[in-house]
Amino acid sequence: xxxxxxxxxxxxxxxxxxxxxxxxxxxxxxxxxxxxxxxxxxxxxxxxxxxxxxxxxxxxxxxxxxxxxxxxxxxxxxxxxxxxxxxxxxxxxxxxxxxxxxxxxxxxxxxxxxxxxxxxxxxxxxxxxxxxxxxxxxxxxxxxxxxxxxxxxxxxxxxxxxxxxxxxxxxxxxxxxxxxxxxxxxxxxx
Numbered sequence: 001x002x003x004x005x006x007x008x009x010x011x012x013x014x015x016x017x018x019x020x021x022x023x024x025x026x027x028x029x030x031x032x033x034x035x036x037x038x039x040x041x042x043x044x045x046x047x048x049x050x051x052x053x054x055x056x057x058x059x060x061x062x063x064x065x066x067x068x069x070x071x072x073x074x075x076x077x078x079x080x081x082x083x084x085x086x087x088x089x090x091x092x093x094x095x096x097x098x099x100x101x102x103x104x105x106x107x108x109x110x111x112x113x114x115x116x117x118x119x120x121x122x123x124x125x126x127x128x129x130x131x132x133x134x135x136x137x138x139x140x141x142x143x144x145x146x147x148x149x150x151x152x153x154x155x156x157x158x159x160x161x162x163x164x165x166x167x168x169x170x171x172x173x174x175x176x177x178x179x180x181x182x183x184x185x186x187x188x189x190x
Contacts, residue, residue, distance in 0.1 A: 040074035045165040048125070048132060051075055052157070055168065056118050062143065063115035069104050076100050077160065077167045085174035095172075117141045121152075122189045130161035137186045152176045154186060 044054035058072045082098045098106065110116075118140045125134040134157045139149035153175035160167045176182050 037076060037078055038070045038074045040165065041071065042165075044071070044075060045167070048134070048159060048166060051159065051166040051168065052120060052123075052134065052136060055157075055171075056120060056138070059111055060117045060119070060144075061112070061115070063113060065115075066112055067108060069108065072104065073100055075168050077169050080168055081170050083170065083172040085172070087177070115142045117144045117146075122187055124186065124190055130163070132159040132161070133157075134159060135186060137182060152182060154182060 041054070043050055045051050054071070054075055058068055058075070061067060080100055082100065082103045083095050084098075086094050086096050088094065118138050120136045121139050122137040123134055125132055127133075134155075136155040136157055138153055138155055140151040140153075141149050153173055155171050155173040157171050158169040160169050174180075
């Protein structure tokens with residue numbers, strides 16, 4: 001076995017070498033299984049527009065409606081991050097970094113309990129090869145019929161095209177607040 005040669009040179013017996021390789025393979029397989037995204041709905045990842053639409057759709061729904069969290073997982077690269085800009089009571093800015101699983105665990109129950117509808121109202125994007133940065137201006141409502149949003153802000157979404165499908169790599173966002181209105185240029189659809 002050619003793959004055992006480097007281990008034998010280090011003084012490990014053939015049997016021990018095999019055990020080490022089996023253990024490494026098991027750890028690698030377990031790690032890959034934990035980080036693999038569920039298979040996406042092909043229409044969700046076919047274009048930038050479809051993946052953005054799927055993102056807003058999967059977190060939106062009426063109070064009491066479970067969300068399809070596997071659908072959300074399927075949109076993101078395994079090591080994706082969701083990063084809200086947060087302001088402490090004394091107005092000191094900070095960020096909170098969440099994995100997709102942490103977001104689902106921390107925010108998911110609140111979305112399902114209270115009802116939440118978010119949609120993109122405008123966007124701007126830059127692209128280089130398969131890498132895209134999209135400023136996605138959003139409005140949030142408790143019900144789809146609410147006449148006015150309770151929140152607005154901008155999602156800075158990094159997307160990646162791997163040659164077959166689109167992935168969300170990172171979402172970094174900040175909500176509008178007094179003293180920090182959304183600039184007019186980010187409210188105009190392109």
